Amino acid sequence: MKRASIGSGLAALTLLLHGCGGGGGAGGGAGIVITERVAYVRVVDPATGGAVEGAKVYFVTDTRAIPMRRVVATPTANLDEIPIGVARNYKSDARTGDFVLQSVDGELFFRGLWIERPAGYTAVVRHTDPQGLKRVVQMPNSVTTQAACLVASNRAGIVKTVFGASGVVDFGIIEVFPNNPQVPPPPVDDVCP
Numbered sequence: 001m002k003r004a005s006i007g008s009g010l011a012a013l014t015l016l017l018h019g020c021g022g023g024g025g026a027g028g029g030a031g032i033v034i035t036e037r038v039a040y041v042r043v044v045d046p047a048t049g050g051a052v053e054g055a056k057v058y059f060v061t062d063t064r065a066i067p068m069r070r071v072v073a074t075p076t077a078n079l080d081e082i083p084i085g086v087a088r089n090y091k092s093d094a095r096t097g098d099f100v101l102q103s104v105d106g107e108l109f110f111r112g113l114w115i116e117r118p119a120g121y122t123a124v125v126r127h128t129d130p131q132g133l134k135r136v137v138q139m140p141n142s143v144t145t146q147a148a149c150l151v152a153s154n155r156a157g158i159v160k161t162v163f164g165a166s167g168v169v170d171f172g173i174i175e176v177f178p179n180n181p182q183v184p185p186p187p188v189d190d191v192c193p
Contacts, residue, residue, distance in 0.1 A: 034167050037159065038090045039068065039101040041113060041151075041171040046126070047183040051097020052176050054118030056080075058143055059101050060150055062109040065143045068099035090168050104169070106160030112150025114143045115176055122177045124185035127151045129172040136189045149192035
């Protein structure tokens with residue numbers, strides 16, 4: 001009787017494990033059901049295509065700016081970081097230098113994303129959303145909770161209304177232009193509030 005129970009348990013475990021994994025879908029993690037709302041964005045230097053070291057991204061609401069966590073290869077005790085293994089649960093092609101915000105409250109009023117850029121970068125950014133829509137804005141020098149030139153501000157509104165139920169809200173790619181005459185920023189094409 002004991003062998004039958006162990007055998008049944010192993011068979012159930014095998015079936016369960018066989019059903020896990022897979023390629024994920026729509027940029028999500030590897031077969032994991034996401035029961036929270038997660039914001040995701042990639043910030044790159046257009047000259048190198050790599051992450052912008054020292055950059056920070058804030059999810060701006062009408063009452064506060066919430067720092068997003070930077071994806072890192074080796075986790076530390078820094079609460080502003082998230083291990084790449086965890087990030088890939090949300091987005092299978094996550095890479096170090098991307099940014100994640102977990103458990104986004106659906107009642108918040110989203111204003112946009114603000115990038116705190118390191119020295120050597122301009123305020124001009126080009127945002128390409130997952131559908132390929134490009135928008136070039138010049139962000140304010142400091143974060144504000146008022147309507148401003150923020151990335152994805154065209155999607156401002158109550159989070160649960162604008163972004164729907166739980167899952168990954170992929171903001172696409174933000175290119176932050178260096179202060180470099182060899183890589184001039186494109187002209188701003190969006191009139192902000």
